Structure formats: structure tokens, C-alpha cells
Amino acid sequence: MTLYLGVQSSQFVNIRVTFKNSPIHILEKFAFKDVFDAHQHLLNLADLQECIILQTCNRVEIYGVGLNPDYDNLINAWSSLINLPADQVKNNIIINDGEEALKHLVNLTSGLDSLVVGEDQILGQVKRSLEFSRKNGFAGPNLNILFDKTIKIGSRVRTLTGINKGSTSVGSMAVNLAYEYFDDIKEKEILLIGSGEGASLIAKALKQRNMKFFVTSRTFERARSFADTVAGSPIPFETALEKINDNIDIVFISTVAPYYLLTYERIANMMKNRNKGLMIFDLSNPRTVEDKIATLNNIKLVNIDQISEIVEKNVGRRKKEIQSAEKIIDDELIAIKEILKRKSSEPAIITIFKNADSIRNKEFKKALSLIGNRVSDDDVKILEQFSYALVEGILSTPMNNLRKEFTSNKNENELINLALKLFNYEKP
Incomplete structure (x- = not known):
């Protein structure tokens, strides 16, 4: 359905590639290496007046406003920017315009279109994309209004529902559990064993809470590279084991080792020389901490199955909030469309007032x-x-009635044309 953004019938469009319709190895090919240049290219070659590009690890999206956007030109412009055949671009993209494009944007900012329902990260990414385009003059009054409104809706959905409540990754859930378990966790010594994707999620969760930690891996070079890229203070593996013996309070393990890194015998010997407890999170699959360790005094062992169960419950709770979120979105969409309709009527109303004032002044x-x-x-x-x-007394009532009628009338352009015809004025 058409979504008019002005009296000249500017159209709102969205074309995108996301995790929903393309695997990651294909999606990566659609990313723009130079986002600034991509904005300029699309504005110059794709019949757009305004443009915002949203680019994350799970999606590449183009939002635009144009009088008569030509989708073939958009596809060809995207194709030339990423050096892919136009047919391949066409076969992988989703195109929405008008109200469908607006509904998608609201679902996106509200977390309903994310890989993890309700995640908060996308809201920040949308804000940064808007600020980049606004700062560089790529976003104009139409996209500014649409993005400002939909960002506020995304925040409102999260405030009024539980769609973003509870951790939905094993790594962040483990860190949350540790944070809740210790009152003085920032005074504790923390060790992370591993340097893969799972360890990365743990490290990011620790960093987010401003918690310092050591990180180790099979080789010191790998641990140092991980620390430089993600977070943590790298130490050699053997040094890490010595630290467990001395003063480490919490251990997170996330590796793909096919054997136990922490055996019952090793930890039992360590605990003989320790005067304080030790909490271990085994997030490896297969497990790399021997289950029997949980029987030792002053040891708290939490494995990946226990955490996954909590995560699944959180995901289930979030999904139950989708219906509540959709109700808020539907109500807010009606409000946005009324705002846009009123905005569309303003140029004609201003024209009528200006012409009336010109006649007033002349007479x-x-x-x-x-x-x-x-x-x-x-x-x-x-x-x-x-x-x-x-003049004000004569025009105010009919113009206010025109504004009201415009928000409820489905034939907006016909109504504007009729109003201008009544006053014998040209469409601005």
C-alpha cells in the first residue's frame, strides 16, 4: 500500500538482504566496503532523494525516499558497488515499499526481525546509521521523521513488554549467573579459557560489565590475538593453571578440546592448598571439565546443559511477548500514518494561505x-x-477541517487536488 510522504507523493522504499533469506557466506558479499560512497552512489544513480544504509553482521539494508523509485536502477547501483551480477543481487534481495517498508522498519527497531527476538543491539545500530546519514546530508526530512518515530517505538516496545528480558546466549547467561552469585564480583579474579566464538561471547559480556579477566588458550599467541581483538589480559596456559591453584575465583571454559582440561585429580590437588572456593562454568561442547569435580568441597560447577536450559526458558518468555509487542506496533503505525498524512497536506494548505494573503495585500x-x-x-x-x-477567520475552519479529513480519507491526493481546485491554485 502506498505511503505518501508529501504532496508530491514521495515513496518510502526498502531493499535488503538478511539472514532470513540468505546464508551468511552469501550475505557478506552484499556488504558495502565504503558506506559513504555507497550512499552517494545510490542517491545519484537510483532515483533517490534520501538514503540510509543499515549494515550489520546479519543484514544489509537500503532505506530510501524518491518520487518514483526505479527498482531496476536500485539493483544495478547495488550490483556495481559490490561487483556482483545484477541477477544475483535481484535473486537475493527483498523489496518493500510504502506501508510494508514502514512495518518492516518498526519490526526491526522493536527486535521482532532479529535473529534473537528482542535483542537490544539492533536499536543502537539503527540509531548510528541514522546519525551517519543525517550528519552527511544523506537523510532528509522524510527519513528523519520515519527513523526518529520508529526508534522511539522500538524503545517503547522494550519498556512496556518483556521482549528483551533475560539472557539469550549461553555466554552472557553464564556471566549473569556469576554476577548474581557474588556480591563482590569485581574484586574476584576471573580466568577465561578459550579463544573461539563461544569464548568471545563470554569476553564481551564480561567487558560490558567492566569486569577484568585473564584469558588463555592452547598457544599464547592465540590468547594474545584474542585479547587484542576482544578483551582480557593474555597469559600462557600453564601460568593460568598455576593461577587457579593460587588466587583465581571464577573460571569460564569454552573450547572444542576433545578431552578434559580440568580433571578431578588436578582440581582435587589444587583445592588442598586453597583457602577459598572456586566457581567453574564449563561451556564447552563436548564438556572439558570432569563432572566429578562438583563433589569437591568449595567447588561450584555449572555446565552448558544447565545454562542452556535457562536460556531456552528466556527465549520462550520473549516469544510470548511478541503478541503484546505487535499490538503496540499496530497502534503506533496508525499514529505515524496520520502524522505523515497531515504532513502531506501542509504544502497545499500553506499555498492556499499564501495566495489568500497575496490577494489580501493587493486589495x-x-x-x-x-x-x-x-x-x-x-x-x-x-x-x-x-x-x-x-482572511484568518475565513480560512482557518475549512483548513483545519481539511487537515482532519486528510488523516481519515483514503484518497489523499484527490482531496488535495479538490481543495486546490476550489481556490483555483496550482499543485505545489
Whole structure:
């Protein structure tokens, strides 16, 4: 359905490649290496007046506004920017315009279109994309309104529902559990064993809470590279084991080792020389911490199955909130469309007022020339104010009624054309 953004019927469009319709190895080919250049290219070659590009690890999306957007030009412009055949681009993209594009944007900012329902990260990514385009002059009044409104809706959905409540990754859930378990966790010594994707999620969760930690891996070079890229203080593996013996309080393990890194015998010997407890999170699959360790005194062992169960419950709770989120979205979409309709009527209403004022001014001057010097300067001011009040009094009611009618009328352009025809004015 058409979504008019102005009296000239500018159209809102969205074309995208996401994890929903393309695997990651294909999606990566659609990313723009130079986002600034991509904006300029699309504005120049794709019949767009405004443009915002949203690019994350799970999606590449183009939002635009144009009088008559040509989708073939959009596809060809995207194709030339990423050096892929136009047919391949066409076969992998989803195209929405008008109300469908607006609904997608609201679902996106509300977390309903994310890989993990309700995740918060996308809201920040949308904000940064808007700020980049706004700062560089790529986003104009239409996209500014649409993105500002939909970002607020995304925040409202998260405030009024539980769609973003509870951790949905094993790594962040483990960190949350540790945070809740210790009152003084920031004073604890933490060790992370591993350097893969799972370890990366743990490290990011620790970093987000401003918690310092050591990181180790099979080789020191791998641990150092991980620390430089993600977070943590790298230490050699053997040094890490010595630290467990001495002063480490919490251990997170996420590796793909096919054997136990922490055996019952090793930990039992360590605990003989320790005066404090040890909490271990085994997030490896297969497990790399021997289950029997949980029987030792002053040891708290949490494995991946226990955490996964909690995560699944959180995901289930979030999915139950989708219906509540959709109700909020539907109500807000109605409000946005009414705002856009009122905005669309303003150029015509301004034109009517300007033309009426031009007639008022012309007739006022004509009347003054006929009166001559028979009235004082104060009388002239009174007559001029009278002329303003007369025009305002005549036009205000019909123009306000026109605004109201415009928000509820499905034939917006016909209504505007009729109003302009009544006053014998050209469409602006």
C-alpha cells in the first residue's frame, strides 16, 4: 500500500538482504566496503532523494525516499558497488515499499526481525546509521521523521513488554549467573579459557560489565590475538593453571578440546592448598571439565546443559511477548500514518494561505490608495490587522477541517487536488 510522504507523493522504499533469506557466506558479499560512497552512489544513480544504509553482521539494508523509485536502477547501483551480477543481487534481495517498508522498519527497531527476538543491539545500530546519514546530508526530512518515530517505538516496545528480558546466549547467561552469585564480583579474579566464538561471547559480556579477566588458550599467541581483538589480559596456559591453584575465583571454559582440561585429580590437588572456593562454568561442547569435580568441597560447577536450559526458558518468555509487542506496533503505525498524512497536506494548505494573503495585500493596498490621506497611521494599522483577521477567520475552519479529513480519507491526493481546485491554485 502506498505511503505518501508529501504532496508530491514521495515513496518510502526498502531493499535488503538478511539472514532470513540468505546464508551468511552469501550475505557478506552484499556488504558495502565504503558506506559513504555507497550512499552517494545510490542517491545519484537510483532515483533517490534520501538514503540510509543499515549494515550489520546479519543484514544489509537500503532505506530510501524518491518520487518514483526505479527498482531496476536500485539493483544495478547495488550490483556495481559490490561487483556482483545484477541477477544475483535481484535473486537475493527483498523489496518493500510504502506501508510494508514502514512495518518492516518498526519490526526491526522493536527486535521482532532479529535473529534473537528482542535483542537490544539492533536499536543502537539503527540509531548510528541514522546519525551517519543525517550528519552527511544523506537523510532528509522524510527519513528523519520515519527513523526518529520508529526508534522511539522500538524503545517503547522494550519498556512496556518483556521482549528483551533475560539472557539469550549461553555466554552472557553464564556471566549473569556469576554476577548474581557474588556480591563482590569485581574484586574476584576471573580466568577465561578459550579463544573461539563461544569464548568471545563470554569476553564481551564480561567487558560490558567492566569486569577484568585473564584469558588463555592452547598457544599464547592465540590468547594474545584474542585479547587484542576482544578483551582480557593474555597469559600462557600453564601460568593460568598455576593461577587457579593460587588466587583465581571464577573460571569460564569454552573450547572444542576433545578431552578434559580440568580433571578431578588436578582440581582435587589444587583445592588442598586453597583457602577459598572456586566457581567453574564449563561451556564447552563436548564438556572439558570432569563432572566429578562438583563433589569437591568449595567447588561450584555449572555446565552448558544447565545454562542452556535457562536460556531456552528466556527465549520462550520473549516469544510470548511478541503478541503484546505487535499490538503496540499496530497502534503506533496508525499514529505515524496520520502524522505523515497531515504532513502531506501542509504544502497545499500553506499555498492556499499564501495566495489568500497575496490577494489580501493587493486589495488592502488598493483600498488605501482610494482612501488617500483621510485616515491616520493608526487607522491604517487597524485596517491592516482587520484584513489579516478576516482572511484568518475565513480560512482557518475549512483548513483545519481539511487537515482532519486528510488523516481519515483514503484518497489523499484527490482531496488535495479538490481543495486546490476550489481556490483555483496550482499543485505545489
